Amino acid sequence: MSARDDTTATELKWTPEQRAGIQTVGVSLLVSAAAGSGKTAVLAERCAYLVCDAAEPCDVDELLVVTFTQAAAAEMRSRIESALRKRLASAGESNERLARQLLLLDRAQISTLHGFCATLLRRHFHLLGLDPAFRVLDEEETMLLRHDVARQLFDTRYETDATGQFHRFIDAYGNGNDQPLLGRVIRMHELMSSVLDPDGWMQAAVARISQAAHAARLAETDLGQAMARKIIAWLENIRQDWVKLAKAINRIEGLEPYAEWVNEYIAAVQHWRKVFGEGDFDALGRQISSFDPGNLPPIRKAPPGKERIKAQIDALRKQMKQQSMYDLCRFTEQQWRDGLKQIQPAVEMFVDLVREFGRRFDSAKRELRALDFSDLERMALRILRANDRGQDLTPSAVALDCHRHFRHVLVDEYQDINEVQEAILKLVSRECVCEGHSGEAAGQRGANRPSAVCSDASDLTPNLFTVGDVKQSIYRFRLADPTRFLSRRQSLGRGPGARGRVIDLSSNFRSRAPLLNVINGVFERLMTQEAADIEYDQTQRLCAAARFPAADGGGCFRGAPVELHLLPQPARGGEEKTPDPLNKGSGVFFEEQADQAAGAAPDPDLDRTEREAAFVAKRIAELVGSGICVADKAADGAATLRPIRWRDIVVLLRSMKFKSRQFAEALRAAGIPVHTESGSGFFDTMEIRDMRALLSVLDNQQQDIPLAAVLRSPLAGLADPDDSLARIRLRYPDPASVPFHRAVVLYSNQVDDELAAQLRAFLADLREWRRLAHRRPLAEVLWHIYDTTGYLAFCAGMPDGQQRVANLIDL
Numbered sequence: 095m096s097a098r099d100d101t102t103a104t105e106l107k108w109t110p111e112q113r114a115g116i117q118t119v120g121v122s123l124l125v126s127a128a129a130g131s132g133k134t135a136v137l138a139e140r141c142a143y144l145v146c147d148a149a150e151p152c153d154v155d156e157l158l159v160v161t162f163t164q165a166a167a168a169e170m171r172s173r174i175e176s177a178l179r180k181r182l183a184s185a186g187e188s189n190e191r192l193a194r195q196l197l198l199l200d201r202a203q204i205s206t207l208h209g210f211c212a213t214l215l216r217r218h219f220h221l222l223g224l225d226p227a228f229r230v231l232d233e234e235e236t237m238l239l240r241h242d243v244a245r246q247l248f249d250t251r252y253e254t255d256a257t258g259q260f261h262r263f264i265d266a267y268g269n270g271n272d273q274p275l276l277g278r279v280i281r282m283h284e285l286m287s288s289v290l291d292p293d294g295w296m297q298a299a300v301a302r303i304s305q306a307a308h309a310a311r312l313a314e315t316d317l318g319q320a321m322a323r324k325i326i327a328w329l330e331n332i333r334q335d336w337v338k339l340a341k342a343i344n345r346i347e348g349l350e351p352y353a354e355w356v357n358e359y360i361a362a363v364q365h366w367r368k369v370f371g372e373g374d375f376d377a378l379g380r381q382i383s384s385f386d387p388g389n390l391p392p393i394r395k396a397p398p399g400k401e402r403i404k405a406q407i408d409a410l411r412k413q414m415k416q417q418s419m420y421d422l423c424r425f426t427e428q429q430w431r432d433g434l435k436q437i438q439p440a441v442e443m444f445v446d447l448v449r450e451f452g453r454r455f456d457s458a459k460r461e462l463r464a465l466d467f468s469d470l471e472r473m474a475l476r477i478l479r480a481n482d483r484g485q486d487l488t489p490s491a492v493a494l495d496c497h498r499h500f501r502h503v504l505v506d507e508y509q510d511i512n513e514v515q516e517a518i519l520k521l522v523s524r525e526c527v528c529e530g531h532s533g534e535a536a537g538q539r540g541a542n543r544p545s546a547v548c549s550d551a552s553d554l555t556p557n558l559f560t561v562g563d564v565k566q567s568i569y570r571f572r573l574a575d576p577t578r579f580l581s582r583r584q585s586l587g588r589g590p591g592a593r594g595r596v597i598d599l600s601s602n603f604r605s606r607a608p609l610l611n612v613i614n615g616v617f618e619r620l621m622t623q624e625a626a627d628i629e630y631d632q633t634q635r636l637c638a639a640a641r642f643p644a645a646d647g648g649g650c651f652r653g654a655p656v657e658l659h660l661l662p663q664p665a666r667g668g669e670e671k672t673p674d675p676l677n678k679g680s681g682v683f684f685e686e687q688a689d690q691a692a693g694a695a696p697d698p699d700l701d702r703t704e705r706e707a708a709f710v711a712k713r714i715a716e717l718v719g720s721g722i723c724v725a726d727k728a729a730d731g732a733a734t735l736r737p738i739r740w741r742d743i744v745v746l747l748r749s750m751k752f753k754s755r756q757f758a759e760a761l762r763a764a765g766i767p768v769h770t771e772s773g774s775g776f777f778d779t780m781e782i783r784d785m786r787a788l789l790s791v792l793d794n795q796q797q798d799i800p801l802a803a804v805l806r807s808p809l810a811g812l813a814d815p816d817d818s819l820a821r822i823r824l825r826y827p828d829p830a831s832v833p834f835h836r837a838v839v840l841y842s843n844q845v846d847d848e849l850a851a852q853l854r855a856f857l858a859d860l861r862e863w864r865r866l867a868h869r870r871p872l873a874e875v876l877w878h879i880y881d882t883t884g885y886l887a888f889c890a891g892m893p894d895g896q897q898r899v900a901n902l903i904d905l
Contacts, residue, residue: 107137109639114559117596119148120595122525124508124579124586125561128636130604131562137506138170142177144502145195152501154178158522159204162507170506172206173364203500207515210469211272211474212524215465218477218492229464236466240283243275243455247447263443283450283455287468288512288575290475291484303441306435312427315375317434321422322373328419329370333363334411342406343454348397352390356407359387366423366550375427382424388412435685466530471514478521493521497554507563508582510574523558556594556614564628565621598633606653607638642725643733650723650735659713661705703753707760714743715764740767759893769897781889781898784809788879792864798834808888809879818849859883876902 108116115125115136127133137159145154154174161167175196182192209411212230218392219226231239235621251260268275286292300810302317312318338358344354362385368872370378381394390407393400459465465473478496479489489497503523513518520526560582567576586594595887601609614635628634671885723735724742727744747753754770761768795801825845826837842853866875880886880902889898 102161108136109599109601111597111599111601112136115146115599116143118595118597119144119502120555121599122528122556122586123559124582124595125559125597125599126583126633127561127563127599128143128634129563130182130602130636131599131638132601132603133563133599134166134169134173134506136599137504137561138173138177139172141174141504142181145178146181153198155198155201155203156499156501157202157204158210158496158500158503159202160207160210160503160505161204162206162510164206164209166506167205167209170203171199174202174204175199180248207511208470210705211470211518214474214477214492215470221477221492222473223464227463229462231459231462231464231466232469234469235464239458240280240464241276243458244280244451247279247451247454248272248276251447259439259443263440267440278448279444279451282444283451284333284468286452286515287472288515292447293526296448298443300438303434303438308432309439311373312375312430316428317375318375322370325370325378325419326367328423329363329367329416332414333360333367335414336363338409339403341877343403346397346399346403348391348395349400349403350406351393352403354398355387357389362387363635368606373505375425379424379426382420382567410740417575447899454754471518475518475521479851487526489515489518489521489526493526496522497527500557502559504559504561506561508560509564509567509576509579510562511570511578512575513578516578519560521559524554524556525558528554528556549742565617565634577627598780600633600635600637601639602636604643605636605638605640605642606651608652608654609656610638610653611637612654616623634756640731644733649721651738659709661702661709669768672714674734703756704760705897706756707753709764710757711760712744714740714761714766717743762893779898779901781885781902784885785876788863791860792867795860796835801835801838805856809883809885810852811883812852812856813848818852821849 106498112132112135115123118138121241125133127136139153141157141159144152144157159167159170159174161170176200176579178192178195182189182196185192203213205213208230214220214225215224215228248739255261264270264275283859287296287555302315306312306315306317309315309318334818340353340356343349343356362381366381369381390404398537418493458831459469468757476482478490479486480490480494500522503519507518560579562585564576564579567579569573583596586596596653603774614764615632618635619629620626621634623629670758717737718740721740724738726734726736728734745756745757758768758770784803785805787807788809790797790800801818804810805812805819812818822837823834825841827830832840838853840858842850842857844850863875864880865878870878886902889895889902
């Protein structure tokens with residue numbers, strides 16, 4: 095059902111879809127909100143509507159609002175407060191209920207999911223025997239503790255490896271280097287933390303390998319069927335690649351021999367698919383192993399484009415043969431079984447390492463009276479479900495209490511949740527008891543979906559509101575699972591009388607129509623059901639809804655044309671580039687045109703990233719110098735036009751880690767002010783690495799690597815750091831008897847030269863800093879070190895000095 099439809103003055107600005115997202119209650123609701131569609135505003139306004147305007151208004155502390163970050167939670171709380179104050183101002187200060195809602199706002203549960211879980215655990219700590227004064231480890235502490243525990247585990251296995259099995263495991267899968275395997279154990283444990291039943295998942299994984307290794311027919315096993323699906327998908331993908339290439343060849347006269355050769359390749363792939371059927375691995379292996387397409391036929395009078403097509407054919411052949419699936423498809427069933435039998439002991443050992451790591455990691459955290467973020471989720475899940483096993487989502491007494499207390503549960507960025515987080519949200523809302531009535535019948539869930547025992551929920555209505563955009567899911571590396579958003583979208587709102595509903599917000603209030611048309615044109619080709627699990631249909635398209643001030647004349651940004659600059663490798667050996675006849679007037683610029691527009695010729699000595707950065711710098715300078723106008727908001731909130739400024743421009747990179755510094759340097763060289771958030775991270779910058787090394791030495795001077803790092807930095811004041819470290823090591827060449835930290839002390843005491851004097855002065859500073867660290871707050875100690883060493887001034891004089899100084903102050 096829907097709440098009352100009367101429209102107040104505050105609702106006039108909303109689109110019909112936004113208003114539905116704000117006012118619809120009594121159903122499970124999913125709002126699929128495209129970029130720039132006012133998602134956050136809708137969520138905040140819905141909270142205000144539920145408290146102030148709904149037919150059955152609730153108190154603000156009866157809302158549970160879950161955001162993805164603390165900053166988003168703070169912004170949401172601020173927006174709700176602003177909406178309440180506007181209503182209070184309109185209703186008059188005498189409205190006691192609205193005034194009371196403002197007082198209750200501080201008690202409202204508006205936080206990240208981890209923040210809510212921490213509150214839940216502190217409230218019900220006795221159910222788990224948990225210390226209510228636990229602290230939450232930050233990501234840096236968790237990472238360090240994980241690595242310490244994993245290293246201790248591996249060291250123990252080395253010491254107790256009487257059979258040599260562990261050593262053989264390291265040799266076989268790490269080439270004698272255990273560090274990659276150590277990282278994989280940690281990563282696997284992280285992955286299992288996001289799974290509802292980690293023990294069951296790992297048991298099933300081992301069982302699948304064992305079943306396939308000993309089965310009479312591989313295609314009849316779970317693992318064999320999964321491999322068959324991957325092979326079928328791979329065959330279809332390469333068929334489509336060859337078909338696309340064949341179409342490109344057919345558009346060029348004179349390349350008929352190439353077209354015939356490619357068509358034979360397509361026919362072969364189609365034959366492979368037919369032979370393979372649903373899982374004939376032996377037949378497929380024979381066909382692929384015996385296939386020999388031969389060389390490309392010669393073409394005497396080569397038409398334009400022949401070399402380009404030939405290069406594409408060679409690249410596609412090479413790409414196909416370099417893919418792991420190509421080699422896997424050549425295996426016979428017996429080879430598959432033999433290989434699985436061979437790896438089964440290693441799989442069992444790996445799973446055992448993951449489980450033992452989990453036990454040791456939990457023990458280490460208990461000693462610290464601390465939890466990590468995964469603990470918050472998993473322990474909250476234990477409290478919220480009656481049976482802490484398998485996929486069961488029967489609500490506990492605590493969950494049922496949440497059902498009564500929270501009238502509405504609202505979740506932002508739903509596309510970035512994982513399985514455990516989804517289970518928590520279903521348990522804390524009424525979804526776990528109303529799910530059977532909300533369009534997802536038990537028979538529709540599938541074997542891998544959590545089951546919920548539906549109690550008598552006749553007096554409860556669904557109260558879970560979720561909003562997000564699967565196209566903006568960016569946290570898969572943090573184990574987010576956007577398919578859960580897609581599953582929820584598919585399951586809600588089916589058939590008459592369904593208690594679920596999906597609302598699509600596609601109106602974009604940020605960008606101009608010509609720009610959105612280009613974006614739609616790109617994504618409708620790239621985002622398909624096969625490639626991205628979602629079709630870029632009318633519900634996903636971005637529709638221009640923003641109003642921009644009218645431009646009296648030219649010189650204003652209108653959203654088009656969109657420029658695409660192609661920068662191929664510079665011509666070498668006197669070769670001439672053939673211009674593309676489709677380029678003229680298309681908005682696509684090749685390197686020569688781009689450089690002519692910027693007033694420069696390409697420099698062959700620059701690498702690709704440097705050339706891109708140099709061109710971007712010139713293009714930005716040209717835009718700002720042109721005086722083009724852009725839209726902005728005046729002080730009174732009205733839309734206005736003003737000349738473009740440096741801060742209106744952003745450079746987006748595929749990889750910050752490897753490119754951001756080169757781009758920043760190119761922009762600064764062109765006199766363009768730039769700020770970059772380094773992809774290497776705050777803790778990987780030079781100045782922060784120096785200070786972290788110094789703090790490690792202050793904690794324990796007998797650490798060779800941190801001490802060497804400090805001596806190489808300006809903090810130590812050595813005249814020639816690299817030469818100095820070499821002289822110390824040459825003086826005491828045996829690291830086994832004289833470790834480096836001891837060699838530094840001995841050199842300062844036993845040698846009488848300039849280096850020894852510098853070392854004595856530095857060691858005296860270390861003793862003073864360590865004394866201060868025991869008596870004063872760490873922040874004061876850092877400022878003292880900055881002052882006495884002049885390190886702030888040194889960093890300020892380096893490239894990007896302002897950012898480096900800001901990093902040190904932030905530390």
